[in-house]
Amino acid sequence: MNIQNSPLTRKLGSYVVLSDNDLDVLAQLHKRRRIFVPGVDMIHEGQKNQPAYILANGWAISFKILRDGTRQIVDIQVPGDFLGLRSLLFRTSDHNIEPITRVEASVVQAGDLFDAFTRTPRLATAVLWAASRDEAMVVEHLVGLGRRDAAERTAHFLLELGARLKLVGLAKLDGYDCPLSQHVLSDALGLSAVHINRVLRQLREEGMLTFRNGHVSFDDFDRLVAFADFDVAYLDDYAPMLK
Amino acid sequence: MNIQNSPLTRKLGSYVVLSDNDLDVLAQLHKRRRIFVPGVDMIHEGQKNQPAYILANGWAISFKILRDGTRQIVDIQVPGDFLGLRSLLFRTSDHNIEPITRVEASVVQAGDLFDAFTRTPRLATAVLWAASRDEAMVVEHLVGLGRRDAAERTAHFLLELGARLKLVGLAKLDGYDCPLSQHVLSDALGLSAVHINRVLRQLREEGMLTFRNGHVSFDDFDRLVAFADFDVAYLDDYAPMLK
DNA sequence: CGTCGGGTTGATAACTTTCAAATTTCGTGG
DNA sequence: CCACGAAATTTGAAAGTTATCAACCCGACG
Numbered sequence: 043m044n045i046q047n048s049p050l051t052r053k054l055g056s057y058v059v060l061s062d063n064d065l066d067v068l069a070q071l072h073k074r075r076r077i078f079v080p081g082v083d084m085i086h087e088g089q090k091n092q093p094a095y096i097l098a099n100g101w102a103i104s105f106k107i108l109r110d111g112t113r114q115i116v117d118i119q120v121p122g123d124f125l126g127l128r129s130l131l132f133r134t135s136d137h138n139i140e141p142i143t144r145v146e147a148s149v150v151q152a153g154d155l156f157d158a159f160t161r162t163p164r165l166a167t168a169v170l171w172a173a174s175r176d177e178a179m180v181v182e183h184l185v186g187l188g189r190r191d192a193a194e195r196t197a198h199f200l201l202e203l204g205a206r207l208k209l210v211g212l213a214k215l216d217g218y219d220c221p222l223s224q225h226v227l228s229d230a231l232g233l234s235a236v237h238i239n240r241v242l243r244q245l246r247e248e249g250m251l252t253f254r255n256g257h258v259s260f261d262d263f264d265r266l267v268a269f270a271d272f273d274v275a276y277l278d279d280y281a282p283m284l285k
Numbered sequence: 286m287n288i289q290n291s292p293l294t295r296k297l298g299s300y301v302v303l304s305d306n307d308l309d310v311l312a313q314l315h316k317r318r319r320i321f322v323p324g325v326d327m328i329h330e331g332q333k334n335q336p337a338y339i340l341a342n343g344w345a346i347s348f349k350i351l352r353d354g355t356r357q358i359v360d361i362q363v364p365g366d367f368l369g370l371r372s373l374l375f376r377t378s379d380h381n382i383e384p385i386t387r388v389e390a391s392v393v394q395a396g397d398l399f400d401a402f403t404r405t406p407r408l409a410t411a412v413l414w415a416a417s418r419d420e421a422m423v424v425e426h427l428v429g430l431g432r433r434d435a436a437e438r439t440a441h442f443l444l445e446l447g448a449r450l451k452l453v454g455l456a457k458l459d460g461y462d463c464p465l466s467q468h469v470l471s472d473a474l475g476l477s478a479v480h481i482n483r484v485l486r487q488l489r490e491e492g493m494l495t496f497r498n499g500h501v502s503f504d505d506f507d508r509l510v511a512f513a514d515f516d517v518a519y520l521d522d523y524a525p526m527l528k
Numbered sequence: 529c530g531t532c533g534g535g536t537t538g539a540t541a542a543c544t545t546t547c548a549a550a551t552t553t554c555g556t557g558g
Numbered sequence: 559c560c561a562c563g564a565a566a567t568t569t570g571a572a573a574g575t576t577a578t579c580a581a582c583c584c585g586a587c588g
Contacts, residue, residue: 106428109514114431116424128417136421174371177420178379180427181359185349187430188357188475192576223534232431234577239536271352435544466566477545482568498553 045069049122049210050096054168056209064165067158071096074149078102078141085126085139092135093149095125100145101221105229106137115230117180118203118222122210127173130155143221179206187232190271192241195231197251197270200258217259227253288312292365292453293339297411299452307408310401314339317392321345321384328369328382335378336392338368343388344464348472349380358473360423361446361465365453370416373398386464422449430475433514435484438474440494440513443501460502470496 045051045065054060060068076095078084084102085092102119116137119125129135130152159166179202186195203220207213222230228238245251250266252259260266267274288294288308297303303311319338321327327345328335345362359380362368372378373395402409422445429438446463450456465473471481488494493509495502503509510517 106424108428108432112432114428116427128420137424177371180423181349181380184359184423184427184430185351185357187427189351189355225534235534236536236578237576240576243536468566478566479546479568480544483544486568 045072048072048098049120049212050098050124052210053122053172054165057171058164058168060165060168061162064162064168067162067165071150071154071158072098072148076147076149078145078147080141080143083138083140084145084147085129085135085137087136087138088134090134092126092129093151094127094130094155095147096150097121097123097125098146098148100141100143102139102141102145103226103230104137104139113229114232115226117176117183118230120203120207120210121212123176124150124169124173127169142226183230192231192233192237193244194270195233196227196238196241197245197266198272199227199231200251200253201260201266201270201272204258204260215260216263217257219256220253220258221256224253288315291315291341292363292455293341293367295453296365296415297408300414301407301411303408303411304405307405310405310408314393314397314401315341315391319390319392321388321390323384323386326381326383327388327390328372328378328380330379330381331377333377335369335372336394337370337373337398338390339393340364340366340368341389341391343384343386345382345384345388346469346473347380347382356472357475358469360419360426361473363446363450363453364455366419367393367412367416370412385469426473435474435476435480436487437513439470439476439481439484440488440509441515442470442474443494443496444503444509444513444515447501447503458503459506460500462499463496463501464499467496 045068048068051060051065051068054068075098078100084095085104087106097119099121101121102125103115104117104119104125105113105115107113119139125139125147126135130150159169182202183199186198190198200220204213204218207218208215212218224238224242225235228235231238233241242251242253245266246253246261250260250262250269252261266272288311291311294303294308294311297311318341321343327338328347330349340362342364344364345368346358347360347362347368348356348358350356362382368382368390369378373393402412425445426442429441433441443463447456447461450461451458455461467481467485468478471478474481476484485494485496488509489496489504493503493505493512495504509515
């Protein structure tokens, strides 16, 4: 694999210019590859001493299961994301991570990551920046669950996901491929699968967004952004740095 | 002030045994004190190069304002909490932090914190542990907003807050003083103020919890825990380590 | 060809918000 | 210490949003 084009490299590269040395160190982290398939947990709640992973390919979800069997998806993980950066340091994992497509991931042991950080502090900064950005997205997710109605929430969520994918070259301005089922979407957005379906229809009929056959199309990006009250800075802040 | 009894010291002390050196370094971080009063933001969305704060006294909230003027509270900050640990490192703040009581906080500049970490790695571990624990609580908050109904969500939230306060010696097993208004509570729980009022009445009439006159009483702790599906490990995991 | 998971739709029920108004609490100045 | 006004709490009624239940459709796959 060419480390220059890995999703993580693209993402970090949008934040800082990576030197050859940075790239070398980054490549070291990708030594151990592992494949996961849907139905097999990558990380299970309660497990100890998990390694972290860098998602190279495929999508995963992190979630919690409630007493009544429903689940709440906390975050969607896409290529270039770090998984379990926190649980690397701290006791048992408090949530599950499960692939929803076939997933290729690099296994990162705690020691290797710290070594890498020692060898290039700039890489450490970039990784922490990425982690912080992901955390900001969890916060935005929380805000949506608390204060946006179903349609705004759905629109906002799909826009944000697009912004995130664009960072790693997996989305275009007018849409992206999205392997999420409506059921998964409903578990992420705190809605019933039935209602998500109605919301998607509404957004489609109003000509703003089409979610169909594993593809999201922004049919009227500007109107969608206005409708969802989406902060385009998520896109603008980062895109220009790529140059 | 006696650093031994500061809320932060209590909290970190529940995780690791702090040496005299650790305590010295911790005391250094408390040099610059600052007072905030309700109505004046401690951190404002969009500001750059914020310092971080250690909350010594009083309560604060971090929140985002939406287009329609409603707000979603992301987290409640109580004594012993670090504020803005992330925004210390990364660009502009993406949320507001505002005191809801008179607040005393120590100002922590990025450099001072890194110095402290260099001088005692164990302190760094403890601080990161605390940060990670707070993050886990934000995730639990998100899960509640997505998948718990109003009553469960309220009960769970107040139990969690209690667990958190207990760590810093501000709660007993059967309750705690709580300066949150019902309106603030509603903004945290994604409900209307009217509905929160009804939910609190329900919990009170069922003999599980009383929220009144700035005080939360767990009238039937076990039943409340069962009702909210609260993970008591939040309490048990930490309390024994104090010994 | 039959089954199965995902998607779609209508009808009804449950939960939560909004609106309006009364009541209580609390800080402040007299 | 009391009076006053502002803010917080409380309650009822009506409206709005979302969930649940029940079918039905459809394409993938053995």
